[in-house]
Amino acid sequence: EPEVTQTPSHQVTQMGQEVILRCVPISNHLYFYWYRQILGQKVEFLVSFYNNEISEKSEIFDDQFSVERPDGSNFTLKIRSTKLEDSAMYFCASSDLGQELQPQHFGDGTRLSIL
Amino acid sequence: KQEVTQIPAALSVPEGENLVLNCSFTDSAIYNLQWFRQDPGKGLTSLLLIQSSQREQTSGRLNASLDKSSGRSTLYIAASQPGDSATYLCASKLSGGYNKLIFGAGTRLAVHP
Numbered sequence: 373e374p375e376v377t378q379t380p381s382h383q384v385t386q387m388g389q390e391v392i393l394r395c396v397p398i399s400n401h402l403y404f405y406w407y408r409q410i411l412g413q414k415v416e417f418l419v420s421f422y423n424n425e426i427s428e429k430s431e432i433f434d435d436q437f438s439v440e441r442p443d444g445s446n447f448t449l450k451i452r453s454t455k456l457e458d459s460a461m462y463f464c465a466s467s468d469l470g471q472e473l474q475p476q477h478f479g480d481g482t483r484l485s486i487l
Numbered sequence: 488k489q490e491v492t493q494i495p496a497a498l499s500v501p502e503g504e505n506l507v508l509n510c511s512f513t514d515s516a517i518y519n520l521q522w523f524r525q526d527p528g529k530g531l532t533s534l535l536l537i538q539s540s541q542r543e544q545t546s547g548r549l550n551a552s553l554d555k556s557s558g559r560s561t562l563y564i565a566a567s568q569p570g571d572s573a574t575y576l577c578a579s580k581l582s583g584g585y586n587k588l589i590f591g592a593g594t595r596l597a598v599h600p
Contacts, residue, residue, distance in 0.1 A: 417588060427586055430587070463531065465531075473519070473538065475521055475533045476521065476588060480530035481529070
């Protein structure tokens, strides 16, 4: 069964550094998402992306964050000038056309640790 | 603002028991509701998705129901097995063109032999 793949599985970064989290969504999917889960807390929505633009974002997704689909297969989340509170598990997800009716499929996540 | 609550937070049962996990949401204007399984340190595996027009969905030993008017969904697991041990999350998507899923905190299930 097709999967969403995320790399790296674990990223350790110094506070203030930039980090890029990478995702390969399921190949025929058109909607892409990033969520995060701080340890012990709920999964929180960050951003959704469709047709090469952001379709929805949460209040968490401020100017520190950006997303990009640099080619036909990758979807990236960039965090500029990381802070301690950015430490979390970051999940990428994708869904098919007619996203209202289709489930979102999640990757295994990238654990981001800010030191 | 949609709030999703899951009860109980944790559950420990002997193998073979039938069990029910509960999910409630404050805004009944949902488009669909999705149940996930999360193993420790892993991603989210989609189990079932129920559209707002549906009452229930079944997959193997799992059955999910939805009652929009009361703001409730349940996940029924029949004949539980140790391999069912995981955290189960429910997430709602609001109608009105929103893309995001709003998650509950999950129910941590332990099935012991």
